[in-house]
Amino acid sequence: MRLVPYAFALLLLPLAPAAAEEAAPGDGPDDGIATFTLANGLEGVVIEDRRAPVVTHMVWYRVGAADDPPGLSGLAHFLEHMMFKGTETLDEGEFSRIVRANGGEDNAFASYDYTGYIQRIASDRLDLVMSMEADRMANLAPSPASAISELDVVIEERRQVVENTPGGVFGEQRRAIQYLNHPYQRPVIGWMHEIERLTLDAAMDFYAEHYGPNNAILIVAGDASVEEVQALAEQHFGPIPPNPNVAERERVAEPPHIAARRLEYRDPRVQNPYVIRSYLTEPRRPADQAEAAALTVLADVLGRGITSVLARELRVEDDFALDTGAFYGDTALDLTTFGIYVIPNPGIPLEEAEARMDAVIERFLEEGPDPDQLERIKTQIRASEIYALDNLGSRARRIGVALTSGLTIEDVRAWPDALEAVTAEEVVAAARAVFRPETSVTGWLLGTGEATGDGPTDIGIGTEILGE
């Protein structure tokens, strides 16, 4: 999801305006990124940066919730939890204890197209974390008891991240009808009734089918050279044979979307009703990122910040909405969504909010972007890209997401230029192409008149679950 990094970048922009004004170097041959591939298929990516004696060490697997077997949604995520439950030589929880005892931190995350493991630690401990990561790539051996108790943890996690928020529940229902056939219609964390059916056996079968060096990407960012990382990788991952069960991911495809869908969810906890509409569309494709770049800029033009089209018309010129926004999931292996939302001021019916939202889009399609605003947006994007270069963890992350979503390092490198090259005409063309009602789901999240207080509103569009 772009929303979080953007918001983050925006918050930090005032601190680095000078950088934002300078030309973006972009990722390029001099960007410190080096790669290698081991004989067993493990891909390595190193971003050398000697500014601090720390490394971020990640292993990404090309498998995620979209690969969960039917009826066992949540399995990829459950396995991600079980990866902390011990191997043939490490006890349950020992992995994280050792990382912490060595001054590091670790975590894991799962989404539709990837599952990843990350440690941040002093660079002289890279050898240690890599040896443990290689160990659990091949020798996972959790106890049945640990699986039973971890299932409770996952169930509780579902309560927290989905059921505790109306936006979470609503987002899940919208997704279920956004996709008519594809496994993206299922929640990453799994439907509750299916989580309850998960077993250690199922997780180990999934592990046996999808984990192994030939389905993994090692990314090390920080105080290490590619030579050092490759030598360590040869030592730790090199002895693991390729997993012959790993197959090319080929997901079920969508039938044509020909009928606009709507749904309405009422929840007593809703404080601020909103309307949200999402459209099925293409993500970035290898060596073909122009349209995705235009959609990325379009999302910003329509929904990013107070000068965006939706905000200007519905919040600045007219005090109509509490919040407005747009989103685009630029990186995905299969089809993604583009969306817009309006949270109207209290008391305004959603019918009216939707009509206003439609009218803003209608006018935008006629008039196109304001040249000054487009220039500001592109400056912001440029600044975000520069900021991203400064943040090693974020650079490593982008590479991991891209490589597990069918893109290449070259695509990652070319992305800032693709964004930079987007013209006003392309933004309008992208808008005309994406706003096809027949691919859309329009959702109304409503209260029941019982809500009190004024808590935050969750738009429910995130798809990644952070592990621990």
Place this chain on the structure above:
Amino acid sequence: MRLVPYAFALLLLPLAPAAAEEAAPGDGPDDGIATFTLANGLEGVVIEDRRAPVVTHMVWYRVGAADDPPGLSGLAHFLEHMMFKGTETLDEGEFSRIVRANGGEDNAFASYDYTGYIQRIASDRLDLVMSMEADRMANLAPSPASAISELDVVIEERRQVVENTPGGVFGEQRRAIQYLNHPYQRPVIGWMHEIERLTLDAAMDFYAEHYGPNNAILIVAGDASVEEVQALAEQHFGPIPPNPNVAERERVAEPPHIAARRLEYRDPRVQNPYVIRSYLTEPRRPADQAEAAALTVLADVLGRGITSVLARELRVEDDFALDTGAFYGDTALDLTTFGIYVIPNPGIPLEEAEARMDAVIERFLEEGPDPDQLERIKTQIRASEIYALDNLGSRARRIGVALTSGLTIEDVRAWPDALEAVTAEEVVAAARAVFRPETSVTGWLLGTGEATGDGPTDIGIGTEILGE
């Protein structure tokens, strides 16, 4: 689907009013139904009826489109076609040629929960058709060339039964969002892009997984005793070993339905726009048919004939609608739907049609059924049941559908009494239970103003595909 048999029964009622007035005997211990089970698991059901020297011979498999592997929707139906393409000893098409050469007719059908094969032939040819049916249960061996050409036949069939009618396309889209997780969301015939991926190998894998005596029900109705049928079954099916791959069907379950859904489909071919709403609900359950019986009566009370609630208010008292109706899929292995629809007079907006439909239902929930109408409906149902007893093929069919949908012969026998026992209070209670907006899908089928002519309107609620 109940719609077709009901419409049929109504057409014939005037010809048999006397029968309709007499007490319904109901299926019972004296109903001529006898059963047996072979050692290999094949279940046999015989309905002896010596009035004519013919038999209906059917083999039903407990497998259907809901068991299609993800990404290969349409496979069960494709296999049904391939069952006519030859065995180790019979050439392609020879099965049907032999049946016809012997004065018989044959066909096949597929739905979500079953696939069936049927011949109607002189009773002295029962031995012949059973020997051929047993042969293709175990020895199917179609040529790759036949699979390639048959795939074109299926693709053309999809064009005919789905794509050639706006109601077919619309029904498919509605179903895709009626179910959020369950394979009933996929069309029986398969999505076109998945039909195109079907192969002989996939069909033979499916055959090897699901076909065999232990997953089959033999039903013979007509001029044959259970002793004769059992002896023939021992001879022809007896030697086939049980298929060890056959597993209990356990389909993916639905998550809670919590958000009312809508969809809108525009098609230039639509002559009569309509609104249709369906709700997720339970079908008949073994030894627990009272609620399903009430829903069956409710569907008739609301939608069957010109005296039904919807018709009376929207067609008789007010000339508002061209047609109205209600439907309930009483027999299914998993969750089913209950629905209502209104086809308003030309020019009336669907918004108004929906509001009127809602108002009729609202008032019905308050007032309950008119006692006279309920009595008439129950008389009609009784007549239909009697008619069904007269029609051997229909009795055999009901048993096949029931036994492949988790019901028993006892449930089939008890069904007329269950319908007979339904009270006005139960009808209202069933209506209150089933009309839960959060489980509903409301569909609008709209034209584009380009249609001409005045052809039939397809409501798009059928789920069975007749083979040939």
